[in-house]
Amino acid sequence: MKIDLKVWRQKNQNTKGHLESYILDEVDAEMSFLEMLDMLNLKLAKRGERPVEFDHDCREGICGQCGVMINGIAHGPLKNTTTCQLHMRSFKDGDTIYVEPFKAKAFPVIRDLKVDRSAFDDIIAAGGYISVNTGQAPEANSILISHDEAESAFDSAACIGCGACVATCKNASAALFTSSKISQLAKLPQGKKESSKRTVNMVNRMEDLGFGHCTNTEACQVECPQDISVLNIAQMNYEYNKAKLKK
Amino acid sequence: MAKEIHANIPEGDLKDKWSNYKAHAKLVSPNNRKKLNIIVVGTGLAGASTAASLAEMGYKIKSFCFQDSPRRAHSVAAQGGVNAMKNYQNDGDSVYRMFYDTLKGGDFRSREANTYRLAECSASLIDQAVAQGVPFGREYSGYLRNRSFGGVQVSRTFYSRGQTGQQLLLGSYQALMRQKEQGNVQLFTRHEMLDLVLIDGKAKGIIARNLDTGEIERHGAHAVILATGGFGKIYYLSTLAMGCNASAIWRAHKKGALMANPSWTQVHPTSLPQSGPYQSKLTLMSESLRNDGRIWVPQSNNEQRSAVEIPEEERDYYLERKYPSFGNLAPRDIASRAAKEQIDAGKGVGALKNAVYLDFSHAIKEYGQELIAERYGNLFNMYQKITGIDAYKEPMKISPSAHFSMGGLWVDYDLMTTIPGLFAIGEANFSDHGANRLGANSLLQACVDGYYITPYTIQNYLADHIQVEKTDTNHPAFAEAEKQVQEQLNRFINQKGTKTAEEFHRELGEILYDKCGLSRSEEGLKSAISQIQNLREEYKKNLLVPGDAEDINSELEKAGRVNDYMELSELMCIDALNRNESCGAHFREEYQTEDGEAKRNDKEFAYSAAWEWNGEASSPVLNKEPLEFEYVQPTQRSYK
Incomplete structure (x- = not known):
């Protein structure tokens, strides 16, 4: 099939970006979206031009490194799907596709479609863990966790840290990302001890890093590849208020 | 030319070796640790767990990865589970049995002492992961649940749905970020190690390239740990991430570290088949699917009917036929070769005739779709996204694909390479799996190396270096x-x-x-x-x-x-x-x-064939580490 691509090109943070037009004639419906970009890059390289820089690694939807806006939607038209898992069968011959980086103040563009999401690591560093050193752990079955609690914690823990929630939010809020970790750990008995401190530190860090506030539009869950629930945000708010009241 | 290599296996009976080692290994006192710098390259399970553990002890760590975050390292993609000897199922498991299963699975080509230690340390890992908040599958009573994996007859695999690698990695990543926050770890993401630096024959640092700016940087340390994973990506089409590579270990090899059994690559039996010439990778479908899925091909060549149209009596469940006691859970090497045999014989299915069927219809009939969805839901979803096919309705098509490197840098019992001060852990070394790795032993080895072995063995090395000044990168x-x-x-x-x-x-x-x-x-x-x-x-x-x-x-x-x-x-x-x-x-x-x-x-x-770089790729020197079996009598492997 023939695809008319409009791709965001930007040399670095300090220069202005623009959309560049490329026509691809031999796109196969079975190709993944990233393989289509590989095809474009091979073409550009052969012409002596700079290939489009884009983020990707595992290409099986779990590492969270890929992610672009496709026709204005984070990770493209398929629900709960990362960019790497999107295939060209979701498009048709003659389509025009706009490809842009995830845009947020806290995610500066590095080049073309690549953005810096290290702010997510900083949020985790502020408290997204249980403070246990190697060697301190008690026998695993001494901590009983009911099946449903464990499954619910897993649902929160499944976040892949891709940043689609931030990119899609009109406020560029990281509430879904931050809350999924806070609520995973708050749901587990071994994580409850530090919950107040963790919640306050992570929320403060999130704000310091320039992410916006959550205004409950729930757009984040819609475009989340793992379908992380916005109820995590409710739990984060609950944990936060609880921590503040305690003081 | 060949040099003598010593595995430095401790004295004593098999079951006492690691205890003896720990009892006599040299230590570094807490106030000296902060003076010692360690470079850890790679932030997968092995790298993140060792960096975090050593930082918790008080060492100063520099941690490197080429990805944009440590959480993206390819351990994240492991699906099915992690093995550990807890014997929670009371089904006959023991450290010895786990050791024997691993040794036999590897076709008696690994070191007894290392393999035994892997089994011995496995139980603590589950304790540690649970304490970190890893949400493993649970029974309704709250106790941990297990499943079976290939090549064994007990249930010793712990899992977090089909995302066990992700959850274990997040546990160690979070521990790493906690140490970063405390100032014990300096993190260098988007950095690639391009060379190892030796001073007076010892590993003293690395040259790294900042991938965002192109800048070349020098980093010095008292010791270097490579936790850079496997190199199955060398086959181009593989289950590995696009960025996985051999460069760190290969460049260390060219600086003098021996490379052992490099040709031993595990070809995974259940990946998705290639669909066209543009393909960039093959996606893995967890081996755990073989717990409930049955593998078959049509009995006749060039079958034109769709899978559901082929009646039972015209199907060949070839693994169940050839290996009745292990059936669909035969080890990976055997299952892959059996698939290739069928495909080569013209029984392959799919447009390119390069696949076999993995069928869940029997399991769905027996247990109901809901339970199958709980066990493998994310894998079925992934399958649908990639192929557009609903595997609840028709069988998956699967095919063998390059996956895991059993070979890697040669290391001794301390996991130290032939370069003093250079350690290799996780998939980057060759040590525990022999000529074939059992499913769910990979996450285990990465964790055991990182959490439980290097914290002892690197101390044993560093104890002699507490007086050594910081490495001068102007050297x-x-x-x-x-x-x-x-x-x-x-x-x-x-x-x-x-x-x-x-x-x-x-x-x-x-x-x-x-x-x-x-x-x-x-x-x-x-x-x-x-x-x-x-x-x-x-x-x-x-x-x-x-x-x-x-x-x-x-x-x-x-x-x-x-x-x-x-x-x-x-x-x-x-x-x-x-x-x-x-x-x-x-x-x-x-x-x-x-x-x-x-x-x-x-x-x-x-x-074990430990190859030495000799200045030119075509003329390596062979060194042999004899494998002596003191406790186990190697037999002809049989899974029939």
Whole structure:
């Protein structure tokens, strides 16, 4: 099939970006979206031009490194799907596709479609863990966790840290990302001890890093590849208020 | 020429060796630890767990990864589970049995003492992961749940749905970030190690490239740990992430670290088949699917009917037929080879006739769709996204794909390479899996190496270095290494040929799949070696890398990795050619039993082949580490 691509090109943070037009004639419906970009890059390289820089690694939807806006939607038209898992069968011959980086103040563009999401690591560093050193752990079955609690914690823990929630939010809020970790750990008995401190530190860090506030539009869950629930945000708010009241 | 290599296995009975080691290993006192710097390259399970554990003890760590966050390392993609000897199921498990299963699974080509230690340390890992908040599958009562994996007859696999690697990695990543926050770890993401620096024969640092700016940096330390994973990506099409590579271990090899059994690559039986020439990777479907899925092919060649139209009596459940006691849970090497046999015989299914069926209809009938969805839901979803097919309604199509490197840097019992101060852990070393790794032992080995072994063994090394000053990165050895790295990058950029690194890589991958993959022969390997030599010559003249070296440049990153593959691939073929026997994943057509199984030759080949770089890719020197079996009598492996 023939695809008319409009791709965001930007040399670095300090220069202005623009959309560049490329026509691809031999796109196969079975190709993944990233393989289509590989095809474009091979073409550009052969012409002596700079290939489009884009983020990707595992290409099986779990590492969270890929992610672009496709026709204005984070990770493209398929629900709960990362960019790497999107295939060209979701498009048709003659389509025009706009490809842009995830845009947020806290995610500066590095080049073309690549953005810096290290702010997510900083949020985790502020408290997204249980403070246990190697060697301190008690026998695993001494901590009983009911099946449903464990499954619910897993649902929160499944976040892949891709940043689609931030990119899609009109406020560029990281509430879904931050809350999924806070609520995973708050749901587990071994994580409850530090919950107040963790919640306050992570929320403060999130704000310091320039992410916006959550205004409950729930757009984040819609475009989340793992379908992380916005109820995590409710739990984060609950944990936060609880921590503040305690003081 | 060959040097004597010593595994340094501690004295005592098998079950006492690790305790004896720990009882007598040298220690560094807490107030001295902060003076000692350790570089850890790689942030997968092995790298993150060791960096966090050592930082918790008080060492100063520099942690490097090429990804944009440590959480993206490829351990994240492991699906099915992690093995541990807890015997929660009361089904006959023991440390000895787990040790024996692993040794036998590896076709008696690993070191007894290392393999035993892996089983011995496995239980603590589950305790640690649970304490970190890893949400493992649970019974309704709240107790931990287990499943079965290939090559064993007990249930000792712990899992978090189909995302066990992700959850374990997040546990160690979070521990790492906690140490970063406390100032004990400096994190260098988007950095790639391009050389190892030796001073007076000891590992003292690395040269790294900042992938976002192109800057070349020098980093010094008292010891270096490589936790850089496997190199199955050398086959181009593989289950690995696009960025996985051999460069860190290969460049260490060229600086003197021996490389052991490099040709032993596990080909995973349940990945998705190739669908076209543009394909960039093959997606893995967890082995756990074989707990409930049944593998079959049509009995007749060139079957035109769809899977659901083929009646029971015209299907060949060939694993159940050939291996009745293990059935669909035969180990990976055997399951992959059996699939290849069917595909080669013309029974393959799918548009390219390159797949076999993995069928859940029986399990869905027996347990209901809901339970199957709870066990494998995310895998079924993934399958649908990639293929557009609903596997609840018709069987999956699966095919073998390059997956795990059993080979890697040679290490002794301390996990130290032949370069003093250079350690290799996780998939980057060769140590525990012999010629075939059992499913769910990979996450285990990465964690055990990182959490429980290096914290002892690196102390044993560093105890003699507490008086040693910080490494001076102005030392001529750093300048020389940096110069070499810079020159190589410039050479790639300035060549201005016509073929990209990716195009070369695809060609190399085809040669390897064809001649150094699931089955190998003397004739095939010899021709592969000459093809690789020709391709390498062409690579030196005709490589096309657009852009420059002083900026972010993905094509330049690939050029360096493929350059190393061009050399490593020849060593793999030389290694496979040298080993005139079949064992585990290494199947030489000339050496098979009457019914087509791998035929070992213990008399001549009960050794690990540890290869030494000799200045040129075609003439490595073979060193042998004899494998002595004191506690186990190697037998002909049987899963029938």
